[in-house]
Amino acid sequence: MRKHKREFIARRAAREIEDGFYVNLGLGIPALAAKFLPEGVNAVLVSESGVQGFGALPPNHQGDADLINAAKEPVALISGASLFSSVDAYAMIRGGHLDLCILGAFQVDERGNLANWMLPGKMVHGMGGAMDLACGAKRVVVAMEHTTPGKKPKILRNCTLPLTGLAVVHRIITEVAVIDVTLQGLVLREVAAEVSVEDVCRDSEAGLRVDKDLKIIQV
Amino acid sequence: MNKVSPDLQRALADIQDGATIMIGGFGLCGIPENLIQALCDKGVRNLTVISNNAGTEDFGIGLLLRNQQVKKMIASYVGENRTFEELVRNGKLQIELSPQGTLAERIRAGGAGIGGFYTPTGYGTIAAENKETRTWNGRHYVLEMPLRAQFALVKAWRGDALGNLVYRATARNFNPVMATAADVTIAEVEELVETGSLNSDHVDTPGIYVQRILQGSHYEKRLQTKRLRSEREEA
Numbered sequence A: 001m002r003k004h005k006r007e008f009i010a011r012r013a014a015r016e017i018e019d020g021f022y023v024n025l026g027l028g029i030p031a032l033a034a035k036f037l038p039e040g041v042n043a044v045l046v047s048e049s050g051v052q053g054f055g056a057l058p059p060n061h062q063g064d065a066d067l068i069n070a071a072k073e074p075v076a077l078i079s080g081a082s083l084f085s086s087v088d089a090y091a092m093i094r095g096g097h098l099d100l101c102i103l104g105a106f107q108v109d110e111r112g113n114l115a116n117w118m119l120p121g122k123m124v125h126g127m128g129g130a131m132d133l134a135c136g137a138k139r140v141v142v143a144m145e146h147t148t149p150g151k152k153p154k155i156l157r158n159c160t161l162p163l164t165g166l167a168v169v170h171r172i173i174t175e176v177a178v179i180d181v182t183l184q185g186l187v188l189r190e191v192a193a194e195v196s197v198e199d200v201c202r203d204s205e206a207g208l209r210v211d212k213d214l215k216i217i218q219v
Numbered sequence B: 001m002n003k004v005s006p007d008l009q010r011a012l013a014d015i016q017d018g019a020t021i022m023i024g025g026f027g028l029c030g031i032p033e034n035l036i037q038a039l040c041d042k043g044v045r046n047l048t049v050i051s052n053n054a055g056t057e058d059f060g061i062g063l064l065l066r067n068q069q070v071k072k073m074i075a076s077y078v079g080e081n082r083t084f085e086e087l088v089r090n091g092k093l094q095i096e097l098s099p100q101g102t103l104a105e106r107i108r109a110g111g112a113g114i115g116g117f118y119t120p121t122g123y124g125t126i127a128a129e130n131k132e133t134r135t136w137n138g139r140h141y142v143l144e145m146p147l148r149a150q151f152a153l154v155k156a157w158r159g160d161a162l163g164n165l166v167y168r169a170t171a172r173n174f175n176p177v178m179a180t181a182a183d184v185t186i187a188e189v190e191e192l193v194e195t196g197s198l199n200s201d202h203v204d205t206p207g208i209y210v211q212r213i214l215q216g217s218h219y220e221k222r223l224q225t226k227r228l229r230s231e232r233e234e235a
Helices: A002-014 A029-037 A086-094 A132-137 A197-202 B035-040 B062-065 B082-089 B101-113 B174-180 B229-234
Strands: A020-024 A044-046 A051-054 A076-083 A100-103 A107-109 A141-144 A171-173 A177-183 A185-191 A210-217 B020-023 B047-050 B068-075 B093-095 B117-120 B131-134 B139-144 B151-161 B182-192 B211-215
Touching: A002 A029, A002 A171, A020 A029, A029 A100, A029 A141, A044 A086, A044 B062, A051 A197, A086 B174, A100 A132, A132 B101, A132 B174, A185 A197, A185 B068, A185 B131, A197 A210, B020 B035, B035 B062, B035 B151, B047 B062, B062 B068, B062 B082, B101 B139, B101 B174, B151 B174, B174 B182
Parallel strands: A020 A044, A020 A100, A100 A141, A141 A171, A185 A210, B020 B047, B020 B151, B047 B068, B068 B093, B151 B182, B182 B211
Antiparallel strands: A044 A051, A051 A076, A171 A177, A177 A185, B117 B139, B131 B139
């Protein structure tokens, strides 16, 4: 069930990727989106490990320990790939060269503030590249489950967890909704077929304005 | 000119207790395996280590942590290492976290003689606490300071006696920038080649940055994560 939910989110998130885009996909659900690129869309995956133009290893391929993605998994280069240092990787990220970054999140709020790196009571592991990606990409889309495993809202009036970035999120994609962050607050653009607007609003703490052109999520 | 060190011990001879050392690598990818092991054998303590990550419990910088040789780490992500967590919890290890791009840029600034720089990364977060901020054209920036070290331990694929280095794939990562930001840069390479045989157009780190070089051996090149997570989820 959870797997199905995550895959649905990843499929919808993949539709954010346009032909010719340079894209960074975060760990978890965002990384899954790479499998569901719409037909005819040629995008280049970029990783802060220092590679652009990579994909999954062919089956039964051991991998090369010198060639990994940001999750430290071995990957394969695709034709036309290039390799670069951490300084260059972050010049791309911080200099606004990425068309799109899809990230996971613990919380997002109505101003587009993002919390995705630190949970209270848990050992702090560090922000890695999350703060750079959240600040630097031209467009930041969050792909996450709509509520916590304990059914608490993750779309809030104000994030309560330590922030990754201030006013950085453009769009939120969950298993039930696609929501845009606008200057007037959050706007519900799409809902899942079997879900009502009331359900989505009940499971979100932040107020949602419903787009008058509200659509059903297509994956 | 010949910068080749006769052996690992002599390459690290002047590293003393309390030294500040940069160590290249992204996770376990592109780490100077031989130099880290030699630093463990040498047993110097109270080190400040600047590295993107902290290795795993039984490999990479994790070996130095397990030996309790490290007093402080400056890093961007230190998960995947229980020894690390224990040391921090018991107050035996200090940690300074820097966003990864800020860490890279701080090292670049250190190597390029830049006194500090303003970046939007981390504005409004814990990463900006107690730091000066400025606003230009409506965008907010955080002042970050350069990082330098007494020693940089880096790993390259090939190198020559003049210290020219060539890296391979994503094993490049922090190695080239760290080579620029230390008083003494010590490079280990998989292949020490004859001077003049590297294509000058393809040298990543020019020899000026490197003081000592030696050929490593017995590379394990451990993979931290075996397969793409997305494939495992599918399985």
